[in-house]
Amino acid sequence: MTVLVVLIGLSFYWSSSHQRRQFLLLPASTFEKYLSAFLIRFVGGFILTLLIFWVCANLARLTVQLTPQYGYAAERGFAYEPFSYYLFTNPESGLGKQLWLNVFSLLSSGAFFFVVPLFFRKLPLLKTALLYVTILFGLITLSVGLSHLFFPETSGFDIALTDYRIFHDMDAFEYLFNVLLSTAFPVLLVIGYFKLKEKTV
DSSP states (O other): OHHHHHHHHHTTTTSSHHHHHHHTSTTOSHHHHHHHHHHHHHHHHHHHHHHHHHHHHHHHHHHHHTSHHHHHHHHTTOOOOOOOGGGGTOTTTOHHHHHHHHHHHHHHHHHHHHHGGGGOSSSHHHHHHHHHHHHHHHHHHHHHHHHHHHOTTOOTTOOOOOOOEEETTEEHHHHHHHHHHHHHHHHHHHHHHHHHHHHHO
16 A cells, blocks of 8 residues: 555656656765765664663662562562563564554645645745644534444543454554554655655756
8 A cells, every 4th residue: 555655646746757867866966965874873873772772671680689679570470571572562562553654644644844844935844833733623523523423322522432342452443543653754755755856846
């Protein structure tokens, strides 16, 4: 789905042979030079952050084990397991799903505030913030309206949703939210790339 949306969005930029030649020149703009450096630092920084976080988490576990209070907890059968990134892939912990939602919510919001101001000439950040609030308010209003339409017993601004489980730990609403966030982030970045490319060329 993400690839299809990206290809449809790119079709407008590849319609002109002149634009195709300009966009395929790498690195043809200052933006791309900064982008390549950013990607190198981002990948290296991400790996380093994972390593530092793993060391800190296990040091925190060892520190807790050395405290006197931990001795009483160990006698009752309570123990801190060694930290591992496998916890985020274990469906029983629920950490992976929560982490996925939080990370992509931040990435999608950041991409939105990065790309949308490129389409405004005056007060871009203010207009982007107003558009962001308008979209959120519109989604909430739509959800409340549909709740009152399909569930007449709904009161006030409550949102009534049918709990349809797609997976054992994810319902239909969470699945839709995951798909939207996962799709919005790369699509917005691609649009922002070509918009900046268009400005620099």
